[in-house]
Amino acid sequence: MAIAMNLAWSELTPELYDAARSRVGWEEDVPDGLVLHAAWFADDGFHALDIWESEDHFTRFIADRIAPVIKGELGVQSDPHVSISPLHRRFVVPGVTGGA
Template structure:
């Protein structure tokens, strides 16, 4: 079942996000199951909204690609606040983005 994921991570700065993005390469090597990723900074920390095809696919991506970079290479000590909700429907316009 598709899920909506909201993440708030105060420790992640724009520079840290860009370093992780370059190392993980999630835009060039898109994770299996990722439908949509949007990120912004608010109140001094990272905010993310994702849509994933399943919670299992998100969990694998975090364990195999995100955690080794953020927790390992970049020594991020905190954990994000994550909420997930099952989606009733979603619609994604066929456009690609980048920096706003």
């Protein structure tokens, strides 16, 4: 079942996010099951909204590719706050493609 994953991580800075993105390379080597990733920064830190084909896909990506970089190489100590909900509906606006 497809899921919506909402993540908040106060310790993650723009520099750490960009370093992780570069090292993990999820835009070039797209994780199995990832449908959409949107990320932003607010006064309380990093936020992301992902759509995944299943919670298992998300869990494997975190364990296999994200955690070794964020926790290992980059030394982030805290854990994010993650909430996962079943996806009820997905609508992609016609003509919207690619990353920005």
